[in-house]
Amino acid sequence: MTFRRDRLTWVAYALLAWFAYLQAAPGLVVPYLRDELDIGYTTGGLHVAAFATGSVLAGLTAARIEAAAGRRALLWGSAAVMAVGATGLVAGHVAAVTVGALFVAGYGGGLLLTTVQATLADHHGEQRAIALTEANVFASAAYLVLVAAVALVSWRAALIASFAVPLALFLANRHVPITGAPPAAATEGRLPRAFPVAMAMLFCAVAAEWCVTSWGASFAREAADVSADTAVALMFGYFGGVFAGRATASRLARRHAPQRLLALALAIAAVGFAVLWPATSPVQVLAGLAVIGLGLGNLFPFALAVTVALAPDRAQLASSRAVLAGSSAVLIAPLTIGALADATSITGALLVVPVTLALATIGLVATTPRGRSRR
Template sequence: MKSEAAYTRDRVTWLAFAILAVYAYVLYALGPMLTLLRRDLDLPYAMIGVHSTVFAAGVLVPGLLFGRLVATFGRRRLLWAASAAVAAGAVALAVGRTPVVTLPATAVLGVGGVFLQIMALALLADRHGPRRDRSLVEANAGASAAAVLAPLLVGALDAAGASWQVSLALPVIALLALRVGYRTESLADAPPGSAPRRAGGRTPLPRTFWLMCAVCGLVVGAEFCVVFFGASLLRQVAGVGTGTAAAVMTVFAVGELVGRLTGSRLTSRPGRTRHVLFATLGVSAVAFVALWASPSLVPMVVALLLLGLGMANLFPLALSLAVGTVPDRSDDATARTQLVVGVGIMLAPLLLGTLADRLGVRLAFGVDLALLAAAGLLLLLARDPRRPARTGVDQQLVAR
């Protein structure tokens, strides 16, 4: 088995890190952008939820088709096609002045962006095997750095009286640079060895995998609620302006960056993945309650920082455990997980937005706490009583 010293960040690893950073930038820019779009176009809160639902509907496409498209076209072609789609969606969102344009643009960003995300995660899982948890946390740390920049730039441009749409030029430029820099890079289309097939097709994915998939969907749904409606909560409770609220959301991204940098160190030793995931769920729940109960801006900022710290590693650790149940089927596992995540992204913000129009944003945010509680319950159920305590990726790490 590979030793700890064998963990290296090669060119493909850095490509995957960069791809996830671009996706994170677009994702975290989208929340404050939708808040500004609602202001500029005088849209109801529910329309923010519709945009997030359209984005999530786009997420479902890669989850269903990724494996087939990779088998047909290969990872390299699919990677650059998805990059072109993200660039086109960013341009369309920047120039759109009506939901007739911005809704399709958001859908294109959802489809292309998640193809990029699945590709990057599958590449890292294949490249680093039992150390996938560390590579996934590191990749998400880089994504957090981009996530810090996104709302800060959007809010700063709006506060300065400039066009916030200019911020969408950055991912387009980054994708063009990656295309040029990696134009000759070959990407392995599948890990060595494949799961055995039954007469009707592949062996079904195990129950533990689907439970961890559901955990992924719940925690990402909770995170998206904060991303899409955090600025609106700040406006309603703290009474700050839209541009200021968008900029303050940078604090959440800073918390995630710090959390993922810390998470990289915590996952550098084997056997910790599940325990760290439980701990971060607890931190997230406590921080959310503090945010929910905060009466003014300063305690809300502190709570947002702690919430980002807690939520930072929920998805990468849950994904690592999910893929660890079927390590020889990383494409299938990552795509199926993203499909479930897409459902979470689609339903959670839509539910919150619908409730916000009736109850107000603050009361509607109770959805987030329910999602975190459900994730904790499923994580408890995901341990197979027939297996020893260390399962999935932890078992592989101990076996090194």
């Protein structure tokens, strides 16, 4: 069956890219905020944790909000809430304000992510893995744009300029029909027994990814003894690896099961960590970030595809639970790294990454039915 991208597909891709742009911003902004606000690793980690806490709340409430308001209202309303939160981050000059603003942005972003994922899953059915993987290619491209924007202009200008994306999409596509499941399917029904295991796998995969996404720049700054600007620039290697990995995986998803591709991504991420962790020079840091990005970038889309496929007739409910698991990981993992870094070092704290990769691998094995590893 030929995979078709219609207008709704492109709108979903663009909105997910904008979400990813703002989702990755806290990790890049923290080195600047640590200097501006004179805060430590733990308080810096609270910024990423606040975004994740808002997303956790979104995962708990998205299905019921959709049942009450409809998917169209939820889609565009969540984008507006995320923009309001990002505005607060830009305007804030004390940690309490910037942390609170990221909570609001995280709530709106979590609702947006849940709704986009559910829309793509419902709209493309059995080809959901292709749609979700392609959407995340655009998300990884947004990461590269973010790094370039922060490097070329101020980080505040880079965030404000991005608001043109959802505004233009809304004005041009507000009447496009949006695919949605029947209201009861959004909040009712039993998820399969394997679903909690899949959520745990997703949690560990996302935890590994966000340990590096959130603290990669800080690690680069300390390991290679470079400035904050140079450390952020080195993250181009990481996000470049994420983009290259997702672009390749979007083609492989047409021929291979997501379980197999997730296993490959976990292995590549482990190799990348082995290169990155002992690095002491900018060149080795760049190489390690690029390789680990190749693997980590594909953990979420394939873990999500595996998880949602367990309940294909309840995509919104499954997607909201997946966002809950992923957001919990984004909440816990970076904050844990920050606390460990204050107690030891950022290098020692990042040893959490191989542990989460190993646990995700165990979860993948447990949720992969025998005899169905190939499509």
